[in-house]
Amino acid sequence: MASSARIASAARRPLSLSTTSAFLRSPARRAAASLTSTAASSQVRGVHTSCTVSCCAQASTTRGRPGAGVGRTGPGGSSSSSYRAALQSVSGSAPMRTMATSCERMNTAPNSDQSKFQGYGTKSKDYVNKEAAKGTPKHASKPGAKDWSMESGASGALFPKPTSASEWQQFRLSPSDVQRYHRDGYISNVRVLSEEQCDRLLDDYSLFLDEENPHEGHGFFYEYHRNQSGDPNNVLLHTLGHWRITQLFHDLVYLPSIAVAASQLLDPENRDECTVRLWHDQLFGKPPNHGGVVAWHQDYSYWNRTMPMRHLTVHIALDDQTDEPDNGCLRFVPGSHRWHRNGNPLPITDATFGNMDSIKAALTAEELAQFRHVPGKMKKGEASFHHPLVVHGSFSNRTPSPRRACVVNYIGDGVISNTDDCLLAGTDPVPKGERVQGRFFPVVFDPAWAK
Numbered sequence: 092m093a094s095s096a097r098i099a100s101a102a103r104r105p106l107s108l109s110t111t112s113a114f115l116r117s118p119a120r121r122a123a124a125s126l127t128s129t130a131a132s133s134q135v136r137g138v139h140t141s142c143t144v145s146c147c148a149q150a151s152t153t154r155g156r157p158g159a160g161v162g163r164t165g166p167g168g169s170s171s172s173s174y175r176a177a178l179q180s181v182s183g184s185a186p187m188r189t190m191a192t193s194c195e196r197m198n199t200a201p202n203s204d205q206s207k208f209q210g211y212g213t214k215s216k217d218y219v220n221k222e223a224a225k226g227t228p229k230h231a232s233k234p235g236a237k238d239w240s241m242e243s244g245a246s247g248a249l250f251p252k253p254t255s256a257s258e259w260q261q262f263r264l265s266p267s268d269v270q271r272y273h274r275d276g277y278i279s280n281v282r283v284l285s286e287e288q289c290d291r292l293l294d295d296y297s298l299f300l301d302e303e304n305p306h307e308g309h310g311f312f313y314e315y316h317r318n319q320s321g322d323p324n325n326v327l328l329h330t331l332g333h334w335r336i337t338q339l340f341h342d343l344v345y346l347p348s349i350a351v352a353a354s355q356l357l358d359p360e361n362r363d364e365c366t367v368r369l370w371h372d373q374l375f376g377k378p379p380n381h382g383g384v385v386a387w388h389q390d391y392s393y394w395n396r397t398m399p400m401r402h403l404t405v406h407i408a409l410d411d412q413t414d415e416p417d418n419g420c421l422r423f424v425p426g427s428h429r430w431h432r433n434g435n436p437l438p439i440t441d442a443t444f445g446n447m448d449s450i451k452a453a454l455t456a457e458e459l460a461q462f463r464h465v466p467g468k469m470k471k472g473e474a475s476f477h478h479p480l481v482v483h484g485s486f487s488n489r490t491p492s493p494r495r496a497c498v499v500n501y502i503g504d505g506v507i508s509n510t511d512d513c514l515l516a517g518t519d520p521v522p523k524g525e526r527v528q529g530r531f532f533p534v535v536f537d538p539a540w541a542k
């Protein structure tokens with residue numbers, strides 16, 4: 092078998108730990124990625140159709156953006172009735188209510204060296220997340236539904252757990268990856284899942300789209316936005332909290348290939364070791380043909396309920412993300428992790444995050460001149476790791492295939508709560524000033540495990 096074919100075939104097999112590690116760490120992982128086939132909608136076990144329909148069935152007015160706090164809004168916004176009727180004739184789906192978010196901005200760091208900004212957030216206004224306190228998903232969980240946040244550690248359903256220090260170490264990023272992260276504010280195209288693992292996660296994803304039969308654990312979502320934009324022609328499915336709902340998404344937050352890398356990138360001392368906790372997870376779904384934009388933003392602008400800024404976002408492509416044609420692939424503005432306003436982040440300029448360029452109104456002439464975005468162009472199963480201040484976003488998806496992604500956001504152990512409200516809807520409040528910890532914010536990697 093030609094070596095490229097061997098790699099492609101390995102990527103599709105259920106993997107043992109050793110083959111997973113070897114594959115992920117292989118210098119040929121990019122080559123393997125290039126062999127992955129573009130997921131045609133019909134190939135993805137019906138998820139495409141379901142996503143298209145359910146994502147579009149409701150237009151609603153929402154506030155906030157990915158990763159914000161949580162609240163509830165009723166239905167609303169501008170939906171086209173003929174459009175909706177067409178969709179419903181395909182699916183029989185009914186409109187659903189959506190959640191809204193509400194956050195205020197917070198302080199943020201002026202460059203990538205997070206160690207210099209231990210005081211981050213201390214000058215900010217108190218975090219305002221009043222909506223979160225009352226925010227609950229629209230359907231309660233059914234009695235007996237399993238809450239996977241009760242299970243500490245990965246179950247083994249998605250990947251075999253490393254059992255020795257050396258197995259953990261295989262997942263480390265190279266020094267040049269770490270260097271590029273600090274230089275540009277992100278790294279991209281890091282293979283972290285096989286195509287087969289992505290397909291299994293996509294099967295679970297599809298369970299969240301059935302409006303007639305919400306998942307029995309639906310009440311465990313922190314947020315559930317059927318269409319965050321409110322515009323039926325720019326549909327963005329966005330959820331938080333699904334790690335509590337299915338075993339595979341639960342295990343995903345413990346994935347060694349992302350948790351170990353997070354430990355390297357989060358360490359304020361650049362000693363390559365930081366105990367890593369889950370902050371929260373996210374799903375982003377852009378259906379075919381009318382998938383919505385995610386306006387340029389900095390993640391930490393929405394996270395000042397936790398401080399100091401020692402956060403990291405891992406974005407995992409569940410479909411190939413393409414530039415030409417653009418299917419809504421994630422894009423980064425290299426170096427923008429140094430953009431700040433006297434220690435504060437760029438302001439939130441568009442509460443619906445549907446207005447792609449709204450952030451530009453807040454940029455200086457110099458920043459505008461430097462504003463150059465680079466497509467991540469990730470293959471299915473590849474991840475990007477990005478700094479909480481790097482400006483990123485994505486255009487709409489007008490291709491005939493869905494663009495779906497899952498995101499895991501991490502914090503360094505020791506980050507504290509900056510609010511007495513609950514940090515995520517439905518979770519126990521962490522009193523202001525106290526360390527963010529407990530079953531909703533589990534340790535996913537401790538450097539001692541790799542020693």
Ligand SMILES: O=C(O)CCC(=O)C(=O)O
Nearest residue numbers: 157375385404406485498
């Ligand atoms: O899926 C997208 O295009 C946006 C995702 C995002 O904002 C993120 O990964 O932080």
